[in-house]
Amino acid sequence: MIRPQxxxxxxxxxxxxxxxxxxxxxxxxxxxxxxxxESWRDLAAQGAAAARLLNDGAQATATLELRTA
Known part of the structure; x- marks a missing residue:
C-alpha cells in the first residue's frame, strides 16, 4: 500500500x-x-513568505502567508 505524501x-x-x-x-x-x-517563524526568517500544502503534488489547502509582524 502506498501512503499519501x-x-x-x-x-x-x-x-x-x-x-x-x-x-x-x-x-x-x-x-x-x-x-x-511549529516552524513558520524560522521559515519566514529564512525567506519564506507563503506556504502551500500539497497532497501527492496537488494543492490541498489555501496558500498561507507567513508573517512575523
Whole structure:
C-alpha cells in the first residue's frame, strides 16, 4: 500500500518557489500542519513568505502567508 505524501511548498515574497528551506514529507495532514505551526517563524526568517500544502503534488489547502509582524 502506498501512503499519501504531504509536503509544504514554500514561496518567496514574489511568489517563486524556494529551493531552501525544504519541507519534510509527511504521511498525514495533521503532522504536516503541526510542523508548519511549529516552524513558520524560522521559515519566514529564512525567506519564506507563503506556504502551500500539497497532497501527492496537488494543492490541498489555501496558500498561507507567513508573517512575523
Amino acid at each position: 504531504w509536503v509544504w511548498e514554500l514561496d518567496d515574497a514574489d511568489g517563486r518557489a524556494l529551493a531552501t528551506p525544504v519541507s519534510p514529507a509527511f504521511t498525514n495532514q495533521f503532522d504536516a500542519e503541526q510542523w508548519l505551526g
